[in-house]
Amino acid sequence: MSRVLPSPGDPDQAPATGQGGRLHRGVLEPGALPPQVQSRFQRGVVLEARALAWLARAPLPALLLQFLGTLGLAWLALELSRAPGHIAMMWFPNAWGTCWLLFAPRRYWPALLVLQGAAIGLANVGHGDGWLAAFAFVPANVAESWVAAWGLSASGAYRHIEAGPRRCGLVLLQGGVLPALVGAVLGSAVLSLRGQGDWLAIGPTWFTSSLLGSVSLLPLGLALLASTGSELRRRLLSWELLPLALLSVGTALVALTQLPFPFVYLVLPLVLAALALDFVAVAALVLLLSMAVGVMVAFALLPLPAWTAQWQAVQLYLPLLAALVPPLLLSAAVAESRRHNEVLDRSRNRLRSLYEGTPAMMMSCEPDGRVLGVSELWLERLDWRREEVIGRRATDFFDEPSRQRAMQVHWPALLASGACRDIEYGLLTRDGRRLDVLFAATCERDDDGQVVRLHAVLEDVTRKRLAEQLAREHERSRVTLESVADAVITTDASGRIEYLNPVATVMTGWPPELVRGTLYGEVMLRRDVDSGAELPDPVALCLHLRDRPALPHTVMLRDRHGGEHPIHESVAPMIDAAGGLIGAVATFQDVSQAHALAVQLAHQAQHDGLTGLPNRLLLRDRLQQCLQMARRNGHLFALLFMDLDHFKQVNDRLGHACGDELLRQVAQRITSTLRASDTACRLGGDEFVVLLPQIDRIDDAGGAARHVLREVVRPYEIGGQWLSASFSIGVAVYPHDGDDDEALMRHADAAMYRAKQGGRNQYRFHGGASAAMGAVDEGEAPA
Known part of the structure; x- marks a missing residue:
């Protein structure tokens, strides 16, 4: 777009702006x-x-x-x-x-x-x-x-x-x-x-x-x-x-x-x-x-x-x-705010509908005992209409003995303790029939700890024996799960957490009361150990398959406080006697020590124990990567084969401890001269290799070699003595000196021996790279 803008003497013209667009699809679905x-x-x-x-x-x-x-x-x-x-x-x-x-x-x-x-x-x-x-x-x-x-x-x-x-x-x-x-x-x-x-x-x-x-x-x-x-x-x-x-x-x-x-x-x-x-x-x-x-x-x-x-x-x-x-x-x-209020209103209405329609005898009361709400089953069992119940005292529907016990003993104790359970009462229907029930209630408190509402559930006493049996079984299962050394989490059929044993609470950092009813995948944040990618919810997959899903051997678990732990995880569906899916159970163990040991062993397998530099195995892997990238993109890379001059004399004269310290300091100086993308390796003894994964010109490798020579030749203080060292360096450049790792290593080694024969403390290019430069393959020794 364009339009006229004001000059210092023309203030009544204005500039235009622009904004752009986007799209992502071509089919309207x-x-x-x-x-x-x-x-x-x-x-x-x-x-x-x-x-x-x-x-x-x-x-x-x-x-x-x-x-x-x-x-x-x-x-x-x-x-x-x-x-x-x-x-x-x-x-x-x-x-x-x-x-x-x-x-x-x-x-x-x-x-x-x-x-x-x-x-x-x-x-x-x-x-x-x-x-x-x-x-x-x-x-x-x-x-x-x-x-x-x-x-x-x-x-x-x-x-x-x-x-x-x-x-x-x-x-x-x-x-x-x-x-x-x-x-x-x-x-x-x-x-x-x-x-x-x-x-x-x-x-x-x-x-x-x-x-x-x-x-x-x-x-x-x-x-x-x-x-x-x-x-x-x-x-x-x-x-x-x-x-x-x-x-x-x-x-x-x-x-x-x-x-x-x-x-x-x-x-x-x-x-x-x-x-x-x-x-x-x-x-x-x-x-x-x-x-x-x-x-x-x-x-x-x-x-x-x-x-x-x-x-x-x-x-x-x-x-x-x-x-x-x-x-x-x-x-x-x-x-x-309006949307949030609409959601709250819908949730409130839905909860009221669920409360009143739940297939259980439920009632809510004020602290003084006046009824605030009852379920449809409560009304059906006692044969009352809702408008006849709301506002009356709950004890008005008890028989006389139950009313006396409730008012004198149980109700004050309920307000004091906040909950009661398995209290036997007799309720009266509209026509005077007595209904024996088990009464259980809990108190809802405000921020100041004051009781504002009581919620009660009533059950037929004929179900008491079954309820007691189920309670015993539940307690036995709970004790069993809390005694095992593995973390255990159970969910319902929709994948929402119902139970965590103490080991799971410690490992995840989440207390049960905060995550109960939450989807397993929202609490158990897991990622792949190698790639770091977020992993899908295994419980949801298990419930979908109705079978044990194939899971990674080890995953990284992020706990509530942001810490991460490697775990072994297993998930299985829970099927009841009728073949119905009732939920899933997940077990996992902390394998931090085993994982750390594996990482340590992997590092030791790929790095030199004396200098900490990558070893021959890791060099081979990175050299293969360089070859693939260079073949794909057509750029150059170089290999510097370096041998420490007269290193045997240091070991013979001062001992292997001083020789090892010299190797460590030399490795540090080599590393200090390189770019972040370069790789310095120790092949063994006094042999080092530097991999320059991308260079613009062949002579860039010579510049890197000169830089290494200048840095290494500076004196070293070891064991109270000042020592000097130097390198003989052979340089091979892809693709002029070979198009595979073996050829490049062999030609760089050969060029290094030519540098030694030429008087040491210098570098030599292999013939292919030297010819491509149109100059001799000799490197000046640093001053």
Whole structure:
């Protein structure tokens, strides 16, 4: 896009911004849409899906609409920016283009961006600009659209603009602030190069103008794309919208022309709208208000202070932005709160329905014994209607002996202890029949520890014997599980945790009361030992297969506090006598010591015990990797075969301990000369190898060899004595000196012996690399 920007002497022209789009699919199916869109698909297709289908079905009319919309918005902005207001107008076309890019497949992006740039260029030409000037800023504006669409589509944040103030703010940052900054930098740079002003003065005007256009139009466009037709009718045809729209425009007219600190008053009707209306309606009011302010500025209805001309737009639009953004964030917060309240209401109703419909005799009471609620089975067994029960004392339904025991002994003890169980009572039905029950209750307490409600379950006493037998079996199972040394977790048939034994509690760090009812995979965070990839929930797989799943031999378990432990894990389904799936049991053992020992042994197998450098085995593996990469990418790599000169004399004269210390210090100096990607290895004795996995020129290997020689030749202090050492180095370069590991090692070794024969403390290239350089394969000894 492009449009004219103000020069220091021309303050009434404004810059344009741009934002871009994204897409991920070409077929319109509910399953291909994100979860937020899929949930609305059941109530009606969202406008984004409808627009995508239209674009796929009739691309030419859709592209024409995008072009005409951009042209109209650019024309309007440029028309107002040339009005007598003497200040730059906000710029909307780029936000319009961003919305198109966001729902269009990526194959349409080039066409949309070209049409967007053409429309803005034509709008500038229509307002008197030359063709070169009109199209000079198209790349900056198109870049804004592309940056905005790319950022929003990559994060997916634009689908969640109503999901809370944090998401809304992220959308404004990715779709407004960052693209406007990019456009400001590019556009002001072009202006400076063409001699139309100082880019430090032009950039802020461009930035605020573009940002205001995005803040004004983009939230509304994104909210529309995520809404269905029925939702839009409900949101935009609300009776509160028109009065608040009139109030917003009227407040702007009065405040900006008559009152001090006018932008403070602009926020008030928008705040009322954020509290009373949906997000899309608030976004529409924000757009209406910003356009109203722009019209007032353009037609000189707003008295402007005597600001520096080139900073007028910045000093006007920053307060305006401060007035527009908070209501959007507040509206997103209110929308999030409404959704949470709806979820809570549904959960409350569902729990009430579950409570009343549960197939058990249940009742809830106040601390003084008045009944708050009972289940349907309670009413059925005692033959009472709900309205006859609520508000009466629970003991009114007890026979006289049970009533006396409850009021004098059990009820006070229940309030004091917080729970009771297996108390035998006699209840009376409406017709006077006695029903023997077992009474169990628990107290619900507030944050201060005061009892606010009691929940009781009543069972027929005929079931008491079975209940006692089950309790004994449960206790025996619990004691057994808590006595074993392995961690044990059991789940229900849906994979939610029911029990953890003490070993599992210690290993995971989660007490049972915090994770009971939670999915196994949400508590047991497991990853692959080698790759670190997150592993799927094994219990869910087990329940799906109704069999033991094949699991990795060892996995890494992350506990509650972030620590990780290697474990061996086993999961099996629990099948009852009738063949029904009742849950799953998982057992696991901490194998930290065995794992650490395995890691230690693996390290020892691949590293030299004296110097800690990789050994011949690890060198072979990395050399094979270098060969594969070099064959694929066609780059060079080098192998340096190094032998310590006269090392045997050090061992013979000073002893093997001093010789070992010299080898360690030499290894440290070799390592210090290398890049992070290079590998230094000790083959054994006084032989070392350096692998340079990628070099640009053959002589780079010579430079590395010279660096090693210079570092190694410096004196060493060992055992109170100063020693000197040097290397003879042979260099082989792939592919000139061989195309396999054996050939490269052999040729590097041969070149090393030539270096020794040439007087030591120097390096030699093998013949192939030397010939490829067109020079002799001799390396100078360092001074």
